[in-house]
Amino acid sequence: MGLFDRMQRLFATDDTSDDRPAGDPEDLLDISAAALQMETIGYEPIGEAALCFQIDDAETTIDELRSVVEATTDEAVTAREDTYGFQWLVFRAETAETLASVLQFAASALFDSGHREALLAAVIGFVDEQRAYWIYSFERGRFYPFVPTGDEERDVTEEFKLRGSLLGELPVEDDESAWHPLWPDRPGNHPWE
Amino acid sequence: MNWQTDWGLRGRMLVTAGLLAVLYIGFVVVLVEVLNTAPVVALLLVGGLSFVQYFYSDSLALRSMGASRVEEAEYPDLHQRVTRLAQQADLPKPDVAVADSHTPNAFATGRNQENAVVCVTTGLLETLDEEELDGVLAHELAHIKNRDVMVMTIASFLSTVAFMVVRYGAFFGGGRNRNGGIVVAIGASLITWIVSFLLIRALSRYREYAADRGAAQITGNPSALASALLSISGKMDRVPSDDLREQSQMNAFFIIPVSSGVIGKLFRTHPTTENRIERLQELQAELA
Numbered sequence: 001m002g003l004f005d006r007m008q009r010l011f012a013t014d015d016t017s018d019d020r021p022a023g024d025p026e027d028l029l030d031i032s033a034a035a036l037q038m039e040t041i042g043y044e045p046i047g048e049a050a051l052c053f054q055i056d057d058a059e060t061t062i063d064e065l066r067s068v069v070e071a072t073t074d075e076a077v078t079a080r081e082d083t084y085g086f087q088w089l090v091f092r093a094e095t096a097e098t099l100a101s102v103l104q105f106a107a108s109a110l111f112d113s114g115h116r117e118a119l120l121a122a123v124i125g126f127v128d129e130q131r132a133y134w135i136y137s138f139e140r141g142r143f144y145p146f147v148p149t150g151d152e153e154r155d156v157t158e159e160f161k162l163r164g165s166l167l168g169e170l171p172v173e174d175d176e177s178a179w180h181p182l183w184p185d186r187p188g189n190h191p192w193e
Numbered sequence: 194m195n196w197q198t199d200w201g202l203r204g205r206m207l208v209t210a211g212l213l214a215v216l217y218i219g220f221v222v223v224l225v226e227v228l229n230t231a232p233v234v235a236l237l238l239v240g241g242l243s244f245v246q247y248f249y250s251d252s253l254a255l256r257s258m259g260a261s262r263v264e265e266a267e268y269p270d271l272h273q274r275v276t277r278l279a280q281q282a283d284l285p286k287p288d289v290a291v292a293d294s295h296t297p298n299a300f301a302t303g304r305n306q307e308n309a310v311v312c313v314t315t316g317l318l319e320t321l322d323e324e325e326l327d328g329v330l331a332h333e334l335a336h337i338k339n340r341d342v343m344v345m346t347i348a349s350f351l352s353t354v355a356f357m358v359v360r361y362g363a364f365f366g367g368g369r370n371r372n373g374g375i376v377v378a379i380g381a382s383l384i385t386w387i388v389s390f391l392l393i394r395a396l397s398r399y400r401e402y403a404a405d406r407g408a409a410q411i412t413g414n415p416s417a418l419a420s421a422l423l424s425i426s427g428k429m430d431r432v433p434s435d436d437l438r439e440q441s442q443m444n445a446f447f448i449i450p451v452s453s454g455v456i457g458k459l460f461r462t463h464p465t466t467e468n469r470i471e472r473l474q475e476l477q478a479e480l481a
Contacts, residue, residue: 052438084438085360120441137437149294151257156432157295157316180437187257 023119023138025107027171028100031124034134034143034169035096041165043126049099050090050192051106052120052182058087061115065089069106080192083185086120088192099124107138123182123191130155132162133191134170135182142173151187199406206399210348213392217351220385224358227374227381239354247346251288251310254302260292260312271318274330275311282334282411287311297321297425301333302342309337321421328408328418329425335407341400348396352389358382397462405469409476419473426466435460 035045055061062079066089069077076092091102103122110119122136123146133146145162147155159179163172173179182191246253255261265272272289279286287301287309297317303309311333321329336342359382409415433440 054438054441082438084436084442086438121437135437139441149296150259150292152434153258153294153296153298154432154434155294155296159432176431177433179432180440181434182438183436 022116023136023141025104025111027141027143028104028107028122028136030143030170031100031103031134032097034166035100035124035126037166037169038126038132038162041128041162043128043132045096045099046125046127046131046190047094047099048090048092048190048192049103049122049124050088050190051103051110051122052086052088052192053110053115053118054086054120055115055118061110061113062087062089065106065109068109069102072105082192090192096124121182125190130158131190132158133182134162134166135179137173137178137180140173140178141171142178143170144173144176144179146179146181146191148181148183148187148191152181152183154181199403202399202402202406206396206403209392209396209399213348213389213396216385216388216392220351220355220381223381224378227377235354235357239350239357243346243350243353247342248304250342250346251303251308254300255290255292255310255312258292258300258312259294260290260314262288262290262310271313274327275334278327278331278334278411282331282338282407284309284334284338287334287337291315291318299329299333301336303337304342305340306337311337317425320424324412324414324417325421325424327412328414328421331408331411332404332418334411335404336400338407339400339403341404344400345393345397348389348393352386352393355382355385355389359386391459394460394462398464401463401469402472405473406476409473409480413480415473415476415480419470419477422466422470422473 031049038045058081066077066079069089069091078090078092079087080090081087089106091099091106093099093102103124107119107122110116116138119138121138123133126132126134130147130149133148134143135146136143143166145159145166147158147162149155166172184191184193186193263271268289268291271291275289276286284306287303287306288311290310290312292298292312292314294314295316297314297320299311299313299317301309301311311330313329317329318326359379405415405418408418412418
């Protein structure tokens, strides 16, 4: 499926590049191919990925979602709320491929239950000498790299390198002014921690 | 050498600060009016936190950047530059710190002129030539001279209180105030938060221009700072540092996405590199 999607995108680039509609959970499946490419430049997946959204009275939605995900996969799911008042569902799995499909599954479930607008971002983590993340913005339907260093600082040079390396694998946000960070609550943590 | 005061810039700064003061006074009056003594707790709490943050701004900022103070023996050239420029700026010599990061960047912090630190990244030292480095260091010294840490702490204080009331007001006031006072308080806080957010960012942009002007005054070489800005920024300047979540919450109050157009401009903490370079070139022209 990943290959077919990518073939389609390859032939459709001209139509979709300028005016892309809002996010599509199917895009998250591209993460598997992206992870392979990340490994060729030295980044290993850390085995965690997360969805970030904001729903009033989210508890029931999260519980439902968690039970569905846990029923279909063996993967661990945790939920938390951050200091901005956003909810996070964090998934743990061995391979990036599994994480990609769990993210896609959970995002589709939120789309189908009418929470399309509430979805903010999907994030998957990698590590080399430092941690690097790919953030998918549901508002813009594109991925961008995020390499936080310390408190509210980012390694832009590394981010540009990652963008260059994965241009062929992901629909990458080409407007850098939309590469908004997801600062962790404490420096050194993952954005979802 | 004597420089003309930029009355336009000074005027805009005063107007912005004045609007902020009026907004804050109105905000406090409304809070006291509808909640009597309850907001005193929030004011004291945020006041205490702000003071601690302000008092320890140097160590907090350095730690968050992973930077540490360096001795003269480790970075003799950098220390010499700072000593010379501080003399020219008529400032006590600040501490010097270096952060190990490829991203070229610099900042100044500290609660007053006697406890100031200038920090640069290793990326900055690698990227810039000597004159450009002087320009950037002078810009940071100008921030110290203008007491910008204090200015921005004071300007942000009541904005933080307003944000706290918006975020947590319902928890505290819900049961006790049957007359709906808490609703008025949250409404007033919301308006104060949004308006002060924009005013603080405008003020921050004016302080940047003022520091660029100060740097030109110290080095007499505005072009070098302009060229440093060009070397540092390139496309990197476009990568934002405001959080996606903050952005999306602000977006909820505006119809047009804040990252685009006029509204995007209101949200910036720094003026665009093009505008700064343009003004520095004007300064260079005045000098010639």
